[in-house]
Amino acid sequence: MAKRIIIEIPHPILKEKALPVEAVTSEIQTLLSDMLETMYASNGVGLAGNQVGVLKRVVVIDCGDENEKPDPIKMVNPEIIEHATEKICHNEGCLSIPREYADVERYEWVVVRYTDENGVERQRRATGLLAIAMQHEIDHLDGILFIDHLSPLKRKLLVKHLEKRRRKQARLAEEGEA
Numbered sequence: 148m149a150k151r152i153i154i155e156i157p158h159p160i161l162k163e164k165a166l167p168v169e170a171v172t173s174e175i176q177t178l179l180s181d182m183l184e185t186m187y188a189s190n191g192v193g194l195a196g197n198q199v200g201v202l203k204r205v206v207v208i209d210c211g212d213e214n215e216k217p218d219p220i221k222m223v224n225p226e227i228i229e230h231a232t233e234k235i236c237h238n239e240g241c242l243s244i245p246r247e248y249a250d251v252e253r254y255e256w257v258v259v260r261y262t263d264e265n266g267v268e269r270q271r272r273a274t275g276l277l278a279i280a281m282q283h284e285i286d287h288l289d290g291i292l293f294i295d296h297l298s299p300l301k302r303k304l305l306v307k308h309l310e311k312r313r314r315k316q317a318r319l320a321e322e323g324e325a
Contacts, residue, residue, distance in 0.1 A: 154200055
């Protein structure tokens with residue numbers, strides 16, 4: 148396993164649609180393991196292929212189980228096949244938009260069909276944080292970021308805040324080198 152670099156906005160790959168995976172090969176299994184390691188190292192709960200520069204429909208998620216123990220899920224070609232009519236609002240963040248959060252409406256529950264890391268087709272019904280994470284990561288595969296669910300004004304303010312923080316970090320790093 149190897150930790151990969153997480154791509155951040157405004158990189159254009161984050162807005163591209165990922166391509167379906169033809170078969171679960173050892174390369175795909177390695178990618179999924181690398182993504183899981185990268186996600187854990189960054190204290191995230193989900194990561195999509197686009198976020199590590201790979202335009203393949205692969206996702207890893209770990210929201211923990213009911214006892215708060217790790218419960219990693221590796222998904223290839225995930226798709227929502229059923230969802231609630233009701234929506235809930237949840238404060239979301241993203242490893243590709245570091246330390247920025249906003250309330251986003253998502254379906255209360257979803258059923259996702261996917262292929263696991265062993266090539267077995269599965270379906271999983273999810274509620275709560277897992278349902279939100281699944282929707283968030285599948286959005287990534289379609290080139291949609293959580294900020295795309297916000298009003299244009301809120302999105303603009305969030306991106307400006309991130310850019311301001313980046314400029315400050317760069318200035319502090321430059322001063323530290325002087």
